Amino acid sequence: MKLGLIGYPIKHSLSPWIHKQFLQQINQKGQYKLYETSDIELPETIEKIKQDDLRGYNVTVPYKQAIIPYLDELDIYAEKIGAVNTVVCDNGKWIGYNTDGLGYIQAVKADYPELFTGKKNVLVIGAGGAARGIFYALCQESFERVDIANRTIEKAMTLKSLNQTKQVKTNCVTFEEAEKNIDNYHLIIQTTSVGMNEDVAILSLDNLLHETVVSDIVYQPLLTTFLREARDQGAKIHQGHTMLLNQAKLAFQKWTGKKVSVNPLRYNLEQQLKKDE
Numbered sequence: 475m476k477l478g479l480i481g482y483p484i485k486h487s488l489s490p491w492i493h494k495q496f497l498q499q500i501n502q503k504g505q506y507k508l509y510e511t512s513d514i515e516l517p518e519t520i521e522k523i524k525q526d527d528l529r530g531y532n533v534t535v536p537y538k539q540a541i542i543p544y545l546d547e548l549d550i551y552a553e554k555i556g557a558v559n560t561v562v563c564d565n566g567k568w569i570g571y572n573t574d575g576l577g578y579i580q581a582v583k584a585d586y587p588e589l590f591t592g593k594k595n596v597l598v599i600g601a602g603g604a605a606r607g608i609f610y611a612l613c614q615e616s617f618e619r620v621d622i623a624n625r626t627i628e629k630a631m632t633l634k635s636l637n638q639t640k641q642v643k644t645n646c647v648t649f650e651e652a653e654k655n656i657d658n659y660h661l662i663i664q665t666t667s668v669g670m671n672e673d674v675a676i677l678s679l680d681n682l683l684h685e686t687v688v689s690d691i692v693y694q695p696l697l698t699t700f701l702r703e704a705r706d707q708g709a710k711i712h713q714g715h716t717m718l719l720n721q722a723k724l725a726f727q728k729w730t731g732k733k734v735s736v737n738p739l740r741y742n743l744e745q746q747l748k749k750d751e
């Protein structure tokens with residue numbers, strides 16, 4: 475089973491370790507190769523991947539959109555989001571998928587299933603690439619409302635148009651409005667890179683309710699400043715490495731057709747991330 479990852483920079487990626495564990499779970503020999511590539515080398519690298527006869531590969535920053543013209547087909551979900559994180563080679567055809575949004579949903583559902591019952595309110599902070607997948611997946615669930623807070627309100631409006639369901643309501647709010655009404659939300663999701671290897675939080679979390687779940691997709695550090703503030707206020711927290719594991723699990727299942735579990739990997743990954751802090 476030949477697998478890989480394309481992106482830049484990816485030297486410190488955790489994906490080779492994660493997929494090696496999954497291969498072991500299904501008793502399959504295989505390799506997960508890193509194709510670190512610059513913009514200019516992208517076409518050449520994609521050609522190399524084809525020659526290497528991979529079953530599939532992951533795509534990460536900054537090529538989740540740039541990869542699309544090189545693919546033969548897109549599944550509907552990747553097409554709506556406009557980004558691909560997983561490619562499968564099926565009978566010589568390269569098909570693009572996006573497992574980020576559903577990976578996020580599965581991660582938060584595993585830890586806090588109660589969020590998915592009754593009519594709950596969600597706040598998504600950010601409107602970049604990561605927010606698109608997560609927002610789209612949230613709108614397929616039975617939430618009462620999924621609001622978007624973004625520094626640039628126009629980008630929040632663009633993201634809002636991805637919600638074509640009638641059941642889930644969406645409002646674009648400023649950071650000030652979000653802070654003022656923070657006690658309206660059952661789940662608050664930080665989807666930007668703010669807080670990655672830096673001691674800053676994107677929003678202030680005063681007036682947070684204890685039952686609110688605060689989630690951050692940043693996993694370096696594992697406990698971001700945003701999550702620390704939430705925890706200090708007595709709220710529940712959800713850490714970003716669980717999304718990393720679940721999007722990888724869904725990609726692996728697309729390549730192999732076999733089910734794998736993220737639970738045996740979780741503790742070990744937490745130790746690796748804590749060591750790097």
Ligand code: ATR
Pocket residue numbers: 535599600601602603604605624625626629665666667668676
């Ligand atoms: P992506 O999610 O596409 O990988 P990103 O840079 O991690 O890229 O995130 C982009 C999102 O982070 C955007 O919502 C961006 O806000 P703008 O639309 O206003 O640019 C948000 N973002 C990045 N840096 C920010 C900061 N310092 N403060 C507030 N929001 C920020």
